[in-house]
Amino acid sequence: MTTAMEIGIIARQNIKPSSPTPTHLKTFKLSLLDQMVPPTYIPLLLFYPTSDHHRARQLKKSLSETLTRFYPFAGTIKDNAFIECNDNGACFIEAQVSCLLSHILNEPDHEVLKQLLPINFESPEEGRGCVLHVQANYFKCGAMAIGICLSHKIADAATLTTFIKTWAATASGIGDESVVVPLFNAVSMMPLKDISIAPPAVEIKQHKSVTKRFVFHSSKIAALKAKVTNNSVSAEVEHPTKVETLAALIWKCAMKASRANLGISTRPSALYQNVNIRSRVLPPVPNESIGNFVGSFIARTSEAETELHGLVAELRKGILQFCKNAKRVPLIEDISVILKPQIEAIGLLCRDDVDFYACTSWCRFQVYEAADFGWGKPMWVTSANPTCKNMVILLDTKDGDGIECLVRLTEEDMKVFVCDQELLAYASLNTSIFKTG
Structure with a gap:
């Protein structure tokens, strides 16, 4: 305690x-x-x-x-x-x-x-x-x-x-x-528009939710990636990334928890994934550019699809399509590739017949290396609680090989989620920082 x-x-x-x-x-x-x-x-x-x-x-x-x-x-x-x-x-x-x-x-x-x-x-x-x-x-x-x-x-x-x-x-x-x-x-x-008042807030039903921290060590991530590759018949996921693999696993286990609590076996689901657009738009944006250079895509499942390799394939398809659209024309001429998924996500948030999840990855930003103020790298870097239910934040571990996941679900779904044996075969629940890479 x-x-x-x-x-x-x-x-x-x-x-x-x-x-x-x-x-x-x-x-x-x-x-x-x-x-x-x-x-x-x-x-x-x-x-x-x-x-x-x-x-x-x-x-x-x-x-x-x-x-x-x-x-x-x-x-x-x-x-x-x-x-x-x-x-x-x-x-x-x-x-x-x-x-x-x-x-x-x-x-x-x-x-x-x-x-x-x-x-x-x-x-x-x-x-x-x-x-x-x-x-x-x-x-x-x-x-x-x-x-x-x-x-x-x-x-x-x-x-x-x-x-x-x-x-x-x-x-x-x-x-x-x-x-x-x-x-x-x-x-x-992305020129200024006449929006003198902030975009209206979306009224979302409030649920009691809780955040749990899961640690995936490098050996477990490698085993999970191998499982995805061996079971996939699609060349698109021959080399799944760490983020794709873990996002798909968390998505799958969260869906199972939701369906178990609802007492149903099928239900549509979607995962909203944020994307750093700096290297993906035309022309590319320098890493030093200040502001919100974030796009997104939405991966979907059929009502019954929960196979891990299938979910990874959906995530891969989403990012490939996003990149294709982002490089179609200069961003200043057509910003719809950025705005359309955001508008679609707002619609999904308001629906009761779809499980909607959102994932943000901080991996590859190398915060540990960046945050040496002269007395060494931090022993731990973390964000704070995700603010809404069904949110996931991914962060590198200190060694750069593992990933920490902050997962926020409703209290009912989390009770089932933390007992999922497929999840626990690869993730450690709230490992001590002194034992994390």
């Missing part, structure tokens, strides 16, 4: 850019995709085994210098159309944690861990003043956790990683060659 954890705020300040933003950069326009994103935050937690208050000073000084490059992150979002780059700064909180780090990492509970974040990222109202919030948490044992919440209005996971890489390189003083120069070119590719 996770030890109770109390957080005491010991300092709070706004970190302003080390140099003022030039007058001609005071208004930063959001792109169309930025406008379409709800006003939420991307949460991230970085855990380090040792710390001291000198490191806090180092973090704040380097953050100030980094904000000069990432100047919109020190501003305020206005009317879902632009960011006022007023140099108000990022909110930086320092907090004392009542327990030892080992007490919460032996059996991580993401409901507890979200206390280490600077704001309630699920509430767009709470953090409306700042684009960026940071919280440095000091544990009794001397360890530290850095909680980061960056507005989704200007950032996707790739943008957050780019920012962390530059901030960490600045803090460690390893040289300008490791400092990323951000590109603010999103609006030129």
